[in-house]
Amino acid sequence: MRGLDLEGQVDVMSVPEHFICTPSRRRFLQSAGILGGMVATFPSWADTFVNLDLPGGADRRELTTAFPQKGKMILQRTRPPLLETPFEVFDRGVFTPNDQFFVRWHWAVIPEDVDVVAFKVGVRGHVNQALSLSMADVLAMPRVEMAAVNQCSGNSRGFFQPRVAGGEWRNGAMGNARWTGVRLRDVLDRAGVKAGAVAVRFKGLDEPVVDGAPRFMKSLNIEHARDGEVMLAYQMNGEQLPLLNGFPLRLIVPGWFSTYWVKMLNDIEVLDAPDENYWTKIAYHIPDTPHASVKPGETGFNTVPINRLVPRSFFTNVTNNTIVKSGAAVPVRGIAFGGDCGVSQVQLSANGGHSWRKTALGRDEGKYGFRQWRMQIRAPRSGTLTLQVRCINTKGEVQPAEPNWNGNGFMRNVIERVQLTVA
Numbered sequence: 001m002r003g004l005d006l007e008g009q010v011d012v013m014s015v016p017e018h019f020i021c022t023p024s025r026r027r028f029l030q031s032a033g034i035l036g037g038m039v040a041t042f043p044s045w046a047d048t049f050v051n052l053d054l055p056g057g058a059d060r061r062e063l064t065t066a067f068p069q070k071g072k073m074i075l076q077r078t079r080p081p082l083l084e085t086p087f088e089v090f091d092r093g094v095f096t097p098n099d100q101f102f103v104r105w106h107w108a109v110i111p112e113d114v115d116v117v118a119f120k121v122g123v124r125g126h127v128n129q130a131l132s133l134s135m136a137d138v139l140a141m142p143r144v145e146m147a148a149v150n151q152c153s154g155n156s157r158g159f160f161q162p163r164v165a166g167g168e169w170r171n172g173a174m175g176n177a178r179w180t181g182v183r184l185r186d187v188l189d190r191a192g193v194k195a196g197a198v199a200v201r202f203k204g205l206d207e208p209v210v211d212g213a214p215r216f217m218k219s220l221n222i223e224h225a226r227d228g229e230v231m232l233a234y235q236m237n238g239e240q241l242p243l244l245n246g247f248p249l250r251l252i253v254p255g256w257f258s259t260y261w262v263k264m265l266n267d268i269e270v271l272d273a274p275d276e277n278y279w280t281k282i283a284y285h286i287p288d289t290p291h292a293s294v295k296p297g298e299t300g301f302n303t304v305p306i307n308r309l310v311p312r313s314f315f316t317n318v319t320n321n322t323i324v325k326s327g328a329a330v331p332v333r334g335i336a337f338g339g340d341c342g343v344s345q346v347q348l349s350a351n352g353g354h355s356w357r358k359t360a361l362g363r364d365e366g367k368y369g370f371r372q373w374r375m376q377i378r379a380p381r382s383g384t385l386t387l388q389v390r391c392i393n394t395k396g397e398v399q400p401a402e403p404n405w406n407g408n409g410f411m412r413n414v415i416e417r418v419q420l421t422v423a
Helices: 024-031 087-091 135-139 184-191
Strands: 003-004 010-012 046-051 060-064 073-076 083-086 118-124 131-134 143-153 174-183 198-203 218-220 229-235 250-252 265-271 286-289 304-305 312-315 329-337 343-349 371-378 382-395 416-422
Touching: 010 382, 087 329, 118 184, 131 135, 131 184, 131 329, 135 143, 135 229, 174 184, 184 229, 184 265, 198 312, 329 343, 329 382, 371 382
Parallel strands: 118 265
Antiparallel strands: 003 010, 046 060, 060 073, 073 083, 118 131, 143 174, 174 229, 198 218, 198 265, 229 250, 286 304, 312 329, 329 371, 343 382, 382 416
16 A cells, blocks of 8 residues: 655555555654754744743743644653643544644654564563564454543643642643554453463663663553553554554553553563563652642652543633623533543532532543533623633542642642633
């Protein structure tokens, strides 16, 4: 079939017709320079700038279209690439378009070329038979689809006060897609998991920048890995995975934070002992407290690996800069997700949280995906109109009224609010 490369040139590739392939990426990387040694700002890349209105300052970011297969994105970092979705994108529908889906990598050494025909994903370790699966092998397996939110652990970190280290995201380090691929369980069954297996560890093609740094790997316990929902995806929203979102294969862990969604997945290892690698044992840990919250400077608390998503909801068509007419009917809408389960209700308050009203929910695309909500509010005659929105998931969990805090800036899901000006 014919596949389009990243510079618009056409190559012929002998792969199954329903799989769109991306050949060489070397030329694009050389021309764009995004994964090389350039770490300064690039004013020539910027279409404009955006103020993220983050507390604590340092909130001005470039908007760039310089990254391949990506439209306009908020540039948080160039190396490794951290690209945030402009929030107005989420008002256009529950599925985040591939070209504006957020990007987050841990290491900057990302392969410049993936030969799809030669690409293999290995399955090894505590199994009856080690496997080396080609993309043709993967594509021949039973196909599944699922809508699921992919959210960075540090989404909204820029709102933490006191400010903590890390990418100072606003709210756009998340996205919802319809993922297509194969069940991890089916892959593991083909290898034959031996009795005594306790976990499955995953690794991709990216590598550390410096010698001796730990390769990025994540693991799931064996029951979770075999639950029938964890996937190896080769498409998102009906198209091939973009290069920066994990082409050609990405692990999908619905209902869990993005750190587990390993990109460019090429190695699956079944373990017969707990995973002791850095990224599981040390990194991405949260306080073992309600809402993963502690006081700044507090010590002596237990920690656990970050895991499941928590419920969130957002306004998408109004902001603190919105002006409404006196006494007018104001349509308000947004998105919500339940975390590791579905959305039961999305509620709105116009009186400081003293009372809440149910909003109308849009179509349910699946329990792990975004759900649209909407309501009409009457503006007062003068002054301001402060609105709050909260999600209640199908487990009965409600967004907290107060923000959490931890030293990593993880898992923010406080009730969102906007203040509209009446004129």
